Amino acid sequence: MYYKSGTYRFFYALILAFLALLSIMCVLPMIHVLAVSLSGQAPASGNLVTFWPKEFTLDAYRETIGNDNFIHSFGNSVVRAIVGVSLCMLITIISAYPLSKEVRVFRRKNVYMWLLVITMLFSGGLVPSYIVMQKLHLLNTIWALVLPSAVSVWNILLMLNFFRAIPKDLEEAALIDGAGQIRTLVFVYVPVSLPAISTLSLFTLVFHWNSWFDGMIYMKDQKWPLATLLQMIIVQVDFSKLVTNMRDLADISDRTVKASQILIGAFPVLIVYPFLQRYFVKGVMIGAVKE
Amino acid sequence: MEKKRSSKTQLIFHTMMIPAVVLIVLFSYLPMLGLVMAFQDYKPWLGFTQSEWVGLKHFKYIFERDDGIQVIMNTFIISGMKIIAQNSFPLFFALLLNEVRKMAFKRFVQTLVYLPHFLSWVIFSGILIDILSVNGLVNQFLVQVFHMKPIPFFSDGTTYRYMVVATDVWKEFGFATIVYLAALSGVNPDLYEAAEIDGAARLKQTWHITLPAIMPVVIVLLTLSLGNILNANFDQIFNTYSPLVYDKGDIIDTFVYRVALISGEFSFGTAIGMFKSVVGLVLIVTCYRLAYKLANYRIF
Numbered sequence: 001m002y003y004k005s006g007t008y009r010f011f012y013a014l015i016l017a018f019l020a021l022l023s024i025m026c027v028l029p030m031i032h033v034l035a036v037s038l039s040g041q042a043p044a045s046g047n048l049v050t051f052w053p054k055e056f057t058l059d060a061y062r063e064t065i066g067n068d069n070f071i072h073s074f075g076n077s078v079v080r081a082i083v084g085v086s087l088c089m090l091i092t093i094i095s096a097y098p099l100s101k102e103v104r105v106f107r108r109k110n111v112y113m114w115l116l117v118i119t120m121l122f123s124g125g126l127v128p129s130y131i132v133m134q135k136l137h138l139l140n141t142i143w144a145l146v147l148p149s150a151v152s153v154w155n156i157l158l159m160l161n162f163f164r165a166i167p168k169d170l171e172e173a174a175l176i177d178g179a180g181q182i183r184t185l186v187f188v189y190v191p192v193s194l195p196a197i198s199t200l201s202l203f204t205l206v207f208h209w210n211s212w213f214d215g216m217i218y219m220k221d222q223k224w225p226l227a228t229l230l231q232m233i234i235v236q237v238d239f240s241k242l243v244t245n246m247r248d249l250a251d252i253s254d255r256t257v258k259a260s261q262i263l264i265g266a267f268p269v270l271i272v273y274p275f276l277q278r279y280f281v282k283g284v285m286i287g288a289v290k291e
Numbered sequence: 292m293e294k295k296r297s298s299k300t301q302l303i304f305h306t307m308m309i310p311a312v313v314l315i316v317l318f319s320y321l322p323m324l325g326l327v328m329a330f331q332d333y334k335p336w337l338g339f340t341q342s343e344w345v346g347l348k349h350f351k352y353i354f355e356r357d358d359g360i361q362v363i364m365n366t367f368i369i370s371g372m373k374i375i376a377q378n379s380f381p382l383f384f385a386l387l388l389n390e391v392r393k394m395a396f397k398r399f400v401q402t403l404v405y406l407p408h409f410l411s412w413v414i415f416s417g418i419l420i421d422i423l424s425v426n427g428l429v430n431q432f433l434v435q436v437f438h439m440k441p442i443p444f445f446s447d448g449t450t451y452r453y454m455v456v457a458t459d460v461w462k463e464f465g466f467a468t469i470v471y472l473a474a475l476s477g478v479n480p481d482l483y484e485a486a487e488i489d490g491a492a493r494l495k496q497t498w499h500i501t502l503p504a505i506m507p508v509v510i511v512l513l514t515l516s517l518g519n520i521l522n523a524n525f526d527q528i529f530n531t532y533s534p535l536v537y538d539k540g541d542i543i544d545t546f547v548y549r550v551a552l553i554s555g556e557f558s559f560g561t562a563i564g565m566f567k568s569v570v571g572l573v574l575i576v577t578c579y580r581l582a583y584k585l586a587n588y589r590i591f
Contacts, residue, residue, distance in 0.1 A: 019388060026407055112312070
């Protein structure tokens with residue numbers, strides 16, 4: 001066998017080392033930020049912290065959690081995520097069901113299919129979307145954040161592929177027993193598809209939690225979701241630091257706090273990640289490669 | 292009876308489609324109608340009906356302005372480099388990962404490399420700005436260990452372009468390997484066994500069996516990413532650029548945002564956006580056709 005040869009063993013060891021190095025590099029920056037967030041202000045601003053906290057303290061987290069704006073935005077994001085995910089999943093399921101039928105069963109299916117796919121290929125762009133939002137009086141309401149993404153064509157495609165793979169016998173049995181289409185969907189299709197539904201829900205959840213641009217253009221600061229607030233306080237302000245060696249006081253006290261804000265902002269994603277990981281390989285595959 | 296039942300079913304199906312249709316009409320198709328403003332001098336207080344029609348003035352203006360041509364060039368350059376990097380590195384990584392026989396190690400690597408994909412660009416650039424700033428972790432390392440001058444990663448145009456590609460690879464390469472790994476697991480093991488008997492070394496097996504076997508997948512991914520060449524990633528650029536790097540790093544999407552929402556040139560901004568959408572549409576349709584022809588790929 002090839003893997004018994006000496007040369008291969010040498011290269012195998014090399015490969016393992018390389019892979020380990022790369023994977024650690026993917027999380028090292030986060031570990032650094034974690035270390036900074038847990039350090040005292042002096043070592044953090046003096047750039048003395050690498051991957052282990054110095055002068056361990058939770059002050060930064062205390063300050064972040066004590067910040068009303070931050071907590072308020074966190075709440076906005078939670079509401080947005082709950083409403084957004086429920087709405088999106090509801091629409092995904094009820095539109096994927098008829099679309100999973102064959103043309104013989106649902107005659108106008110392809111019309112709807114094209115209506116949906118066209119929105120994936122072409123869009124009106126920034127200004128017209130903003131004007132529509134304005135004319136509908138949705139600016140500065142949660143609906144501006146959840147309605148446009150409620151129809152996710154990608155989710156619908158994945159869901160209908162999953163529905164298609166469900167054995168026809170199940171559906172026929174339900175229909176013969178006198179259940180209507182809606183009952184068949186609710187009591188046969190949905191329970192059978194729970195793995196797919198939970199995967200797509202998690203993906204949608206991450207999408208909503210991470211979305212910041214819509215919050216920035218459609219909402220006023222009191223209603224910003226957390227991602228938008230973070231964009232403002234972490235990214236926009238921080239460019240001064242890239243250019244000069246500015247080390248004023250504000251900058252110094254900021255660094256640990258910003259690190260803690262970054263981590264709290266990423267926290268929900270890190271929590272759902274293990275669950276997500278269990279499914280997403282499958283989820284990605286349904287749409288990506290078909291035999 | 293059969294006929295009646297069927298038409299009732301049709302009605303139920305149509306009803307189920309109503310919410311989705313209403314929403315896409317409002318939030319996708321209405322904005323498309325709004326594109327008429329690209330042919331007007333749109334003034335918010337005049338609206339679509341009263342604003343003056345100017346024909347293709349704004350479209351011509353894109354190519355008369357220096358920054359208009361510049362952002363189109365930047366988009367192609369940044370996106371082109373990303374396409375090359377994002378189609379070669381994940382493939383290389385997947386080939387190496389495929390060699391690993393210890394499942395626990397493989398899963399450990401996968402867990403770590405997929406993670407950055409799920410963080411938003413806001414969070415990710417918050418981290419990047421911290422570690423790549425002039426006195427950040429990376430520069431500190433370069434200065435202390437290699438006695439180099441600190442590199443202005445995000446404030447010099449040329450460096451910025453490479454950084455955009457490098458950080459994009461850093462965030463997304465793991466996730467991009469998933470498709471390749473799946474393709475690799477589909478390669479017929481008999482082929483390797485036969486090659487083994489013929490005395491082919493592992494590298495030769497990779498070259499003559501593995502690569503040809505997954506070529507269709509590579510071609511599909513490459514063509515599909517070519518279709519998206521005008522999307523150089525707004526989220527990433529917007530969260531990492533600054534006026535210092537506008538000349539080399541500004542892309543169509545960020546330009547549209549600044550022109551339309553910051554400077555208030557609504558019609559001009561919409562015209563560039565529309566230019567991008569139309570060219571993008573042609574590219575995507577062409578590339579999907581190509582992917583279908585080359586590798587029999589369809590999305591539905």
